[in-house]
Amino acid sequence: MTIDITVTINGRLYRASVEPRLLLSDFLRDTLGLTGTHVGCEHGVCGACTVIIDGDSVRSCLTLAVRADGATITTVEGLGTPEQLNALQHQFRECHGLQCGFCTPGMLMTGMDLLKKYPLATDDQIREGLSGNLCRCTGYQNIVAAIRAAAALRNETTP
Amino acid sequence: MKAGDVAYFRAQSVSDAVAAFRSCEGDARYLAGGQSLLAAMNLRLLTPDLLIDIAHIDALRGIERRGGEIRIGALTRHAEILSSPIIASHVPLLAAAAPWVAHPAIRNKGTIGGSIAFADPASEFPAVALALNARIELDNGDSVRFVEAQDFFLDLYETAAEPGEILSAVWFPVATPDQRCTFDELARRRGDYAIVGVAIVADFSGEIVDRIRIVFFSVGSTPVRALRAEAALTGTALVDTDIELAQQALAGDLSPSDDVQVSAATRMHLASVLLRRQLGKLPVPTPKAVRA
Ligand SMILES: Cc1cc2nc3c(=O)[nH]c(=O)nc-3n(C[C@H](O)[C@H](O)[C@H](O)COP(=O)(O)OP(=O)(O)OC[C@H]3O[C@@H](n4cnc5c(N)ncnc54)[C@H](O)[C@@H]3O)c2cc1C
Ligand code: FES
Ligand code: FES
Numbered sequence: 001m002t003i004d005i006t007v008t009i010n011g012r013l014y015r016a017s018v019e020p021r022l023l024l025s026d027f028l029r030d031t032l033g034l035t036g037t038h039v040g041c042e043h044g045v046c047g048a049c050t051v052i053i054d055g056d057s058v059r060s061c062l063t064l065a066v067r068a069d070g071a072t073i074t075t076v077e078g079l080g081t082p083e084q085l086n087a088l089q090h091q092f093r094e095c096h097g098l099q100c101g102f103c104t105p106g107m108l109m110t111g112m113d114l115l116k117k118y119p120l121a122t123d124d125q126i127r128e129g130l131s132g133n134l135c136r137c138t139g140y141q142n143i144v145a146a147i148r149a150a151a152a153l154r155n156e157t158t159p
Numbered sequence: 160m161k162a163g164d165v166a167y168f169r170a171q172s173v174s175d176a177v178a179a180f181r182s183c184e185g186d187a188r189y190l191a192g193g194q195s196l197l198a199a200m201n202l203r204l205l206t207p208d209l210l211i212d213i214a215h216i217d218a219l220r221g222i223e224r225r226g227g228e229i230r231i232g233a234l235t236r237h238a239e240i241l242s243s244p245i246i247a248s249h250v251p252l253l254a255a256a257a258p259w260v261a262h263p264a265i266r267n268k269g270t271i272g273g274s275i276a277f278a279d280p281a282s283e284f285p286a287v288a289l290a291l292n293a294r295i296e297l298d299n300g301d302s303v304r305f306v307e308a309q310d311f312f313l314d315l316y317e318t319a320a321e322p323g324e325i326l327s328a329v330w331f332p333v334a335t336p337d338q339r340c341t342f343d344e345l346a347r348r349r350g351d352y353a354i355v356g357v358a359i360v361a362d363f364s365g366e367i368v369d370r371i372r373i374v375f376f377s378v379g380s381t382p383v384r385a386l387r388a389e390a391a392l393t394g395t396a397l398v399d400t401d402i403e404l405a406q407q408a409l410a411g412d413l414s415p416s417d418d419v420q421v422s423a424a425t426r427m428h429l430a431s432v433l434l435r436r437q438l439g440k441l442p443v444p445t446p447k448a449v450r451a
Contacts, residue, residue: 001166001167003167019164020165020166020167020210021161021162021163021164021165021200023161023162023197023201026161042160042161042201042202043198043201043202044194044197044198044265047262047264050264056238056264056267056268057263057264057267058264058267058268059194059264059265059268061197061201062193062194062197062198062201062265062268063193063197063268064167064190064193064197064210066167067193067212067214110263110264113263113264114263127349128258128349128350129263131262131348131349131350132261132262132263132264132265132350133262
């Protein structure tokens with residue numbers, strides 16, 4: 001059994017025919033070659049696969065591709081480019097918010113959702129917002145610092 | 160790991176969904192937020208033959224006041240519970256529990272219907288439903304019936320819902336002015352399932368407790384009411400000696416077991432600590448008399 005779906009990802013429209021059991025994470029990575037979204041655990045615990053679907057951060061490993069039919073999705077490829085990082089990516093670089101980079105796509109997508117919902121995010125809100133994302137390298141402090149810096153800069157530039 | 164092969168059907172109505180369930184010869188499962196079901200399927204703990212997607216059924220949505228109750232549609236997501244002004248003012252215990260449920264990305268998808276129907280003994284919402292004795296609305300496509308929360312949670316992941324019945328809504332009583340509530344849990348990391356947690360709701364006359372319901376979760380195969388501790392506190396003003404008696408009574412209420420996180424003895428101790436701490440926090444309607 002396959003089902004036809006139409007999905008907008010990073011501003012581009014994709015049509016595909018997918019098996020019901022296909023996870024959105026595998027659809028992004030294997031079918032479309034968008035390998036920026038990482039897969040760590042496939043049961044919702046690590047947060048590496050987090051993407052934004054219709055404005056909310058969501059686990060792509062706990063979403064069936066068939067259910068993304070009609071949705072608008074942003075993955076890490078939809079943030080900045082290597083030449084022109086977006087503001088949050090830039091702060092991850094400035095603050096040394098990554099080492100191996102495995103968790104980083106999920107951290108960024110979670111951070112984007114967090115900054116949208118709590119523009120004045122406090123440290124507590126940032127830590128609580130990141131509670132579902134595991135990082136085995138950084139010790140988290142610099143990830144929190146990067147999100148804090150992005151929030152502060154944005155609030156400086158938008159009166 | 161990857162989920163096994165499965166067929167998929169998107170239902171437009173409850174009767175549509177129930178008909179698909181009844182005509183499936185293998186194992187059919189309703190798919191709501193998928194935050195428990197897909198995790199279990201990816202681990203191949205569950206290998207259903209058919210997923211019936213109920214997320215597009217409008218009748219399962221909405222939060223509204225109906226007389227003395229708030230009806231919360233099954234598809235209401237944890238994130239919506241967290242931000243709903245109606246729930247904040249009328250079902251404060253549920254609002255207090257919501258931040259403890261999982262992490263933001265999971266709260267953006269997981270539903271209250273899925274949480275109550277799944278009946279994980281470590282889950283927050285089943286405990287809140289039991290503390291407030293919410294009414295669970297069950298729809299079999301032809302008719303609707305109600306089961307009180309105290310008769311709903313039967314055993315580990317086992318509820319009073321019949322096979323094929325859809326949990327369509329949960330009805331919570333509106334909090335009265337003399338009611339106070341509190342919620343807390345202990346977990347290794349924010350958003351993880353609790354090692355032990357408690358939901359308390361009390362009705363006061365002045366500073367005297369008229370009625371109190373205390374529900375612990377993550378201490379057995381279902382959420383558990385601490386009936387003896389409740390009895391020890393009824394009619395008291397929750398002074399320290401009353402609370403000590405309730406802590407002693409707790410030993411007769413709970414019989415937790417060991418798991419990978421903590422021993423049964425530690426869990427029992429933590430339950431007792433949590434009880435004292437939360438009773439101390441219960442905001443008593445009128446100021447307590449100054450103790451000598
Ligand atoms: C990493 C992680 C951490 C989590 N932490 C917590 C936590 O701390 N506390 C907590 O409470 N939960 C936690 N959860 C679970 C989460 O809250 C789930 O969303 C919830 O338990 C199930 O809701 P759902 O809508 O996703 O249901 P689904 O996963 O879609 O379904 C779960 C089960 O219920 C059935 N079902 C769903 N809806 C209905 C309905 N309306 N009628 C009849 N049957 C139905 C399904 O058939 C299935 O068997 C966590 C999940 C993950 C992945
Ligand atoms: S891969 Fe999705 S949360 Fe770990
Ligand atoms: S940078 Fe390596 S896991 Fe986070």
